[in-house]
Amino acid sequence: MLNHLGKQIQKFQRFPFLYEGQFGLEKEAQRVTTAGELATTKHPASLGSSRSHPYLKTNFAETQTKVVTDRFSSIHKMYQQLQGLDAVLTQNLAPTERLWPLSMPPQLPADQTIKLTTVTAQKHAYRKQLIAKDGLKQQMISAIRLNFSLPTRLLLVLYEDHYQDKYDSYLEFHNAAYLKVAQNYQRYRYILTYLFGASPLAETNFYQSGQAKPAKLVRSLASSQKYGYANQTASQISFASLAQYVQGITTYVRQGKLANSREFSVPVQLQGRKLSKLTSEGVTYLELSNLELDPFTLDGISEVDLDFMQIFFIYMLILPSMPQQKLTSILQLAAEQHEQVALEDPTKASTLQAQLTEFIQEMQKFSVDFAAPHRLQIAVKRMAERVIDFKKTPAYLLSQQVSQQSLSQFAVKQANAAYTQQTQAVYQLRGYQDLSLSTQALLRAAFQAGLQVEVLDRQDNLVKLSYQEQTEIIKQGSLTSKDNQLGGELSANKTVLKKLLGAAGFAVPMSAEYRTQATALTDFPDYAKRGVVVKPRRGHSGAGVTVFKLPPKRAAYAVAVSTAFKFDRTIMVESFVAGSQYRFLVIGGKVKAVLEQIPANVVGDGRSTIQQLIEKKNLTRGEKQTKPMEKIPLDGATLANLTQQGLQLTTIPVRGNLVYLGDTANPVTGGDAVDMTTDVDVSYCHLAERVAAELKLTVAGVDLFIDNPYKAVTDEHPELGMVLSVTNQPSLIEHLFPYFGEAQPVAQQLLQFLFPKAFH
Amino acid sequence: MLNHLGKQIQKFQRFPFLYEGQFGLEKEAQRVTTAGELATTKHPASLGSSRSHPYLKTNFAETQTKVVTDRFSSIHKMYQQLQGLDAVLTQNLAPTERLWPLSMPPQLPADQTIKLTTVTAQKHAYRKQLIAKDGLKQQMISAIRLNFSLPTRLLLVLYEDHYQDKYDSYLEFHNAAYLKVAQNYQRYRYILTYLFGASPLAETNFYQSGQAKPAKLVRSLASSQKYGYANQTASQISFASLAQYVQGITTYVRQGKLANSREFSVPVQLQGRKLSKLTSEGVTYLELSNLELDPFTLDGISEVDLDFMQIFFIYMLILPSMPQQKLTSILQLAAEQHEQVALEDPTKASTLQAQLTEFIQEMQKFSVDFAAPHRLQIAVKRMAERVIDFKKTPAYLLSQQVSQQSLSQFAVKQANAAYTQQTQAVYQLRGYQDLSLSTQALLRAAFQAGLQVEVLDRQDNLVKLSYQEQTEIIKQGSLTSKDNQLGGELSANKTVLKKLLGAAGFAVPMSAEYRTQATALTDFPDYAKRGVVVKPRRGHSGAGVTVFKLPPKRAAYAVAVSTAFKFDRTIMVESFVAGSQYRFLVIGGKVKAVLEQIPANVVGDGRSTIQQLIEKKNLTRGEKQTKPMEKIPLDGATLANLTQQGLQLTTIPVRGNLVYLGDTANPVTGGDAVDMTTDVDVSYCHLAERVAAELKLTVAGVDLFIDNPYKAVTDEHPELGMVLSVTNQPSLIEHLFPYFGEAQPVAQQLLQFLFPKAFH
Structure with missing residues (x-):
């Protein structure tokens, strides 16, 4: 029939x-x-x-x-x-x-x-x-x-x-x-x-x-x-x-x-x-x-x-x-x-x-x-x-x-x-390369651990993991239902975050907020005497941020202000804080990994030009977060930075000489992420954990400025560990594939937190 | 000195x-x-x-x-x-x-x-x-x-x-x-x-x-x-x-x-x-x-x-x-x-x-x-x-x-x-009119209840309320720390929401998803026989949505597809579901208010033209959510809608005759919100509560299509209550100032949920 x-x-x-x-x-x-x-x-x-x-x-x-x-x-x-x-x-x-x-x-x-x-x-x-x-x-x-x-x-x-x-x-x-x-x-x-x-x-x-x-x-x-x-x-x-x-x-x-x-x-x-x-x-x-x-x-x-x-x-x-x-x-x-x-x-x-x-x-x-x-x-x-x-x-x-x-x-x-x-390029997972690297890392760990995996939305990096009767949905590799929806809102709003953390007794960099270029310029005399950071109020990955380690000239400050306004209706001017920037990855309320974030740099070999050194370092790096580390950009900012130091792309640095090429310690602008999990003084881990707890976040990335990671932060000197920012969807990938230092199994640790029964 | x-x-x-x-x-x-x-x-x-x-x-x-x-x-x-x-x-x-x-x-x-x-x-x-x-x-x-x-x-x-x-x-x-x-x-x-x-x-x-x-x-x-x-x-x-x-x-x-x-x-x-x-x-x-x-x-x-x-x-x-x-x-x-x-x-x-x-x-x-x-x-x-x-x-x-x-x-x-x-225009709160109406309503209720109020960020509608030792931050009038951060992500992604709710046994309208105009047009024959809704995958307030109550012509369908693509890279085509749209406001896991959302309309008085009737109705209405109800737009969509019905702006409808001017039952496009809290069959409230619970949301707006609000939805006929969408930041204002029916004290109810001690 x-x-x-x-x-x-x-x-x-x-x-x-x-x-x-x-x-x-x-x-x-x-x-x-x-x-x-x-x-x-x-x-x-x-x-x-x-x-x-x-x-x-x-x-x-x-x-x-x-x-x-x-x-x-x-x-x-x-x-x-x-x-x-x-x-x-x-x-x-x-x-x-x-x-x-x-x-x-x-x-x-x-x-x-x-x-x-x-x-x-x-x-x-x-x-x-x-x-x-x-x-x-x-x-x-x-x-x-x-x-x-x-x-x-x-x-x-x-x-x-x-x-x-x-x-x-x-x-x-x-x-x-x-x-x-x-x-x-x-x-x-x-x-x-x-x-x-x-x-x-x-x-x-x-x-x-x-x-x-x-x-x-x-x-x-x-x-x-x-x-x-x-x-x-x-x-x-x-x-x-x-x-x-x-x-x-x-x-x-x-x-x-x-x-x-x-x-x-x-x-x-x-x-x-x-x-x-x-x-x-x-x-x-x-x-x-x-x-x-x-x-x-x-x-x-x-x-x-x-x-x-x-x-x-x-x-x-x-x-x-x-x-x-x-x-x-x-x-x-x-x-x-x-x-x-x-x-x-x-x-x-x-x-x-x-x-x-x-x-x-x-x-x-x-x-x-x-x-x-x-x-x-x-x-x-x-x-x-x-x-x-x-x-x-x-x-x-x-x-x-x-x-x-x-x-x-x-x-x-x-x-x-x-x-x-x-077994090459294991930061990627075949079949899932269109997802974010952190999501790929999470899926790899999930497959290994024997969790049931379903990709709900590739564009949004939404995945569903299950073990026995338990189901968890995760976005972007680290955003889970364990955390409240305000944590992210508060983290994203830098002004409010500072207000709240400052009120709770954490050390935060002094800052002012501007809605017009005119008012930001009016206050210039106030900034002419110290290092400052000009940044959009909301922002990710250092976009629109200008760092003046030394007191800025008026013209440079004006450019920084107008750049920041391209990213937000409100901008912030913060005191520049000396020291290095560290990312503390909190999972289940505990710090599981720490990275020192070093601005883009090359080390001289005594015969290569800066351009050659950059190109060599960039060989293993990618763009737009397709590899754990980003290429050092050969852009205006890098050139300006060299010029400031009296250097050029054709300069041949002395062997062993470290040349910084950027100011923002962000992996996205070609910086180096160095694992410091077991090296940093534990007091900073506790500080990062308290910051996450203040926002009721169990999974968070907390960025601290630390002058000396081996010297404990104390109640008397909270400024030794300044809270710079917090995110509710921290990247996992840099911890799994740091530029230097030990890899931390953070994807697995996140799964352990979510599915304790699957890891007995 | x-x-x-x-x-x-x-x-x-x-x-x-x-x-x-x-x-x-x-x-x-x-x-x-x-x-x-x-x-x-x-x-x-x-x-x-x-x-x-x-x-x-x-x-x-x-x-x-x-x-x-x-x-x-x-x-x-x-x-x-x-x-x-x-x-x-x-x-x-x-x-x-x-x-x-x-x-x-x-x-x-x-x-x-x-x-x-x-x-x-x-x-x-x-x-x-x-x-x-x-x-x-x-x-x-x-x-x-x-x-x-x-x-x-x-x-x-x-x-x-x-x-x-x-x-x-x-x-x-x-x-x-x-x-x-x-x-x-x-x-x-x-x-x-x-x-x-x-x-x-x-x-x-x-x-x-x-x-x-x-x-x-x-x-x-x-x-x-x-x-x-x-x-x-x-x-x-x-x-x-x-x-x-x-x-x-x-x-x-x-x-x-x-x-x-x-x-x-x-x-x-x-x-x-x-x-x-x-x-x-x-x-x-x-x-x-x-x-x-x-x-x-x-x-x-x-x-x-x-x-x-x-x-x-x-x-x-x-x-x-x-x-x-x-x-x-x-x-x-x-x-x-x-x-x-x-x-x-x-x-x-x-x-x-x-x-x-x-x-x-x-x-x-x-x-x-x-x-x-x-x-x-x-x-x-x-x-x-x-x-x-x-x-x-x-x-x-x-x-x-x-x-x-x-x-x-x-x-x-x-x-x-x-x-x-x-005591006029009490939907606004003097001194706070730049905030969203729902936030203003919440602040009014908070001041009345004797909560401590701090506005953290006016642009973001972030407010902090305190009572004794307890502090709660609320965004946009209803987004609180009580709910998990994935609820909103899942609600915003309509495809994933449907997938999840469908898998959990809720009735959801059939739908297909397209990433290119070509594929959406290829499937046209499939849609030529029934009413369909064409919409961007993510979207708010009905923007980019076209409703075909009757089977669309190919040209009209193509326009709808290209309109939806203006709002998202992915669009959805859903079966049109008969019945009315209802908004269930869930607070603390319980439905506290229900609105029937009626598409924009006027009722003839036997002597005024449709245009005059619209203008009259618009007198008490505002634009861009500055009043509880939005003006009926005198735009192309409204005109097209009239033309489809063989009417013009100059037509004088018979006294008592109801003329619909829009298809999407959204208050933002000039619709009427009618309170039905005590009228709707309680089975729909339970349904909405289960939907919110599925997303682990205690505060949510659940939109259901209901054919007959007086007839209970049953396990055998789940299609009597179709789940259309969910939001984790429901508006409060329409419940407080409905077009018709009893106002529900939802701002106070939300505060009661957040601060039970303040309302003993």
Whole structure:
């Protein structure tokens, strides 16, 4: 009855709905040594319990890592999480370990030395059964499993538009649609095996003793019925109807031929909350297990492959149904075709080239006729190229890497390359680079700690973290619901902040406030005798701030005033306070990290010009907060600063000579952040904690001016620690990646504060 | 030694410091009936206990109200608070009562019928003593007392610049400066009496039986030694030195001639924390009691008079000191001059015209030479005009209002006029009109409740309220520290809000989100069949929102999309939901008020055009939230709306016919807010409370779409109450001044939530 479903979609112009849906992924990979041998160590302890971790688990063997994504409304979002999880997993490996990039396992030791994961007694019994039936080695193959749901909106409107009279209920229509996809998927899965097959051979010790092995390279050992992980019994289950499907599994489980209703390997499974309720509650997703690890990609699979899987999946819904009476024979033929493609020579064109070509051409037509999004059309094109030219298939490409009947050398090379790439630039988290660095750091720590992660809004850096029943939303890496909404308002208003802190007995720099340039200039005589700081009343990151360490000239003061007015209707003139600026990061009311913030500077090497020294220092720095440290700007302010010192960009400073290039001790203007957490006198930490408490903030960044960090601040001399400013959304990144000194694990500390139960 | 103080200031260019200082004010006024008789009622109960109220107290008699301001760093700020307090006091009077606008009391009943305020036993004894010595009637005169402090910065820098070697300590210099001001103030106080004297006569029953009374009108009965409230004993206290001053008072108190060291009436008093410590701790301010109530002003005194008092006060510091040996005789002469001016004929030029003229000319010169701020120079000029022309003095002006030996008729007229003015437009609070209306409403309620009020930042609407030890800061009238900082972030992000509320099981309108015009237009076919709302993702007050109640045409939809993109990088298209929009105001987790928000409309009267009806309705409305309701805009949107309905501005609607002029039910676009607090089914209140709780907000505005407010929302039909939006800073003003229906005391309710102890 669903043969004309495509026509209905065309008639009612439901194209956009076709490309919705829900997408999830599981991906296994073996942990190996840098020599490509199976690791003998335990799963990384830094990732906590692999059983309770929602994303980073182990399968079967202790060495078999498993990355499990959440379910997303787009492939792209799912892929982003996959990238982040892969990065975190790799970064938590022992430095001597790598992830094996192939689905087929590395050279295996004897069965008994393969360490299985610790599981419940029941699960243990099931495993023994699996090993007894299919052999342990098959279990060591690493699979990728996709969980795809049909777009609910699409099914609902189709039902309303056309199928209301043809089915007894929406549920029946819904289940029929899923069943159709599952049937067609099996019919055409040889297409996927041709496109994605990536296991031309097995390494030493894979085959059971006495087992015949293929004489030559093949396309997909992993998915072949004969050699792969496919379960013989499971492959006999009928897809003729949902009832028969359920019945089949139930029977085999009862007969002990299947261990349970979930864990068996077939290319496609109909999944719901519970097998016995599948008909009455409805199928919720299909589990597809056709893909193999692609060792040419960093994540074992490329986004374009996944895009293709999405459109292939929905294409199965649009294709005609198979006649019910011919179903068994067609699927039997399909299984044979699949085995034929799986075991054919990957260095030649496919034996089913004509069918492949026809299928992919039809699919291209579909992608255009049904207005598939650009990325899906591109994916079909890309796969069409693989059909046209077998040399573009992963199986062919891998066949070129075989050396001495083994892919080990190649696999180790890829594993090392991936490791290097994943452990570089760890201030970023792959898949989340568009978020602020502090948010990326928080997410990395959350993934590592096994918290559930949801990005609510990328633009706003709003993320939701959960652990068991507890949920916390965090903005910009450090803004949490633990703090009151006035803390930020008061921190942002510098005048009010000073008024309040001054009234509470804290030392704050003397300051005056102006609303017009005229009044600010009238008071100039008052400022002509001391160092002053001219700044907009509200402001971030030192924008519009001018520092006069020495008494300013009238003209320079006037420029500073007019600059500050560009940022706010009210400006402030403060006394310049000698000493250095320090950032105290308060988490849970306690100072967890301290940075000294040193204005932009270079140190002479005796032969480079100041410009060369700046350029060299800038090599590891970024702009607009894309790296933990900002580039020293080669702007007017820097030049003016040099001129004031009688220097030029072409000056060559004496070796070891420190040249300051800026006055504001702000990391955003190219300054250096130096960790002082264990060095600063503890009295300043207590001071910062009291300031945060005064604003009722448990998480805060408190900026103090300190003359001598080793000399305690006292009640008699509060001016030793002047409170400069406070923020309710402190950056985490500089503490994690200081220019000099020890990194502080502040992202993890923030999570510990938010989720004490997750860190027992 | 302080004779050349002015020269030091000129030499070091310390002019700006001269005009700093601290300023406070107390002002008494008698409560009378609309007939001008002393009230017999108690102090208004709505103002709480007059003893513990920080601002609105009573003096001596129960009828004698006393307004006490805080101490401020400028006259202007002090005057703003005075205006607010006067307004609140008047608004809390019984409708049949007024404030007597003169310092001299109204016609008095017999002594024994004057009700005294309830006070402690000790204070009661003192009062009896006062009455016995000076008579009760003198105590019924209403005074204005100014508390002025010299600018501390000025004294500190003067000491550092020049006086460090001339005094043993800063404190000695500081006290000497205050003493000099007090001495000179007494010397020249006849100037003030000329300028501000406003008591030409006394009403019936003022004089004690047998007491001689002036034969004709005078300038200042109130301040005359002979008839006024001056204390005979106190006037003999020596100002020769601070020690003698303290000694004098102490002796008189010991002898029982003065009841205590604080409460006695002399024109100027040196005040500190404690009389016995005055020398060792230093004088903190002078208390000046020269002014009289000015019945020609709304607040009993004008700001320009207070400005003059400020510059007069500082001028006393600059004038030469009196030679110590001639001090007594000079002050004796000054007292005589003062009495002469006080009792001279106000309808003629002063008998001391020559001195007055010389003094004011010198003062004008001072104001220019010492770079006084413009407002102070203006104040001196204004007073110079009074010197030149006695017809500009209050005493002369009052003499013209005397009728039948009484000012009663005039006083009642002025009292009524003031009452009318103070009780109009009560959505505003005088002195605070630049703040948001909700903040003004909150401050009015705070003043009434006897909370301590401090405005931290007018631009940001940040106010600090205190009661006993508790302090709360509030922004924009309703943003408090009770709520977490994420609530607002989540409320502001409509997409995330919907995601969260939807996930928590609340009914939210279906919506899609777009980042480009192209994608929004691609989905048009989907919106061509139903009503939709196109809006920017973030936004306030309906800006950029277009409502299509009926399915839009493509062109109109495109315009709406591009309009929304002007307000945000991301826009949303929502299903249009039928029903009305309601605002639920949650305070302390409970719904305290509900408004139905009706789109802009007019009701036909059968003869006016739509334009006339709009203009009529707009008469009581304002723009940019300066009034509780906004004008209906006569803009393109309104015209387009009429055109859609086949109407024009010139159309004359049938009598009683309701014509809608807008689609968005937002008070900001000219809609009507109708109170429904007691009408709406309570299930919606519970729904709104649950929504606020979901965001952990105790104070919130929750907007719901409700189809039928009398029909309960149920778990089975959550769509009966759709959650549209939430705000963490709800406006209070519409609930206090709805277009129709009962006003809800939400400002007071918010204060009750914040300060439960203040409302027991």
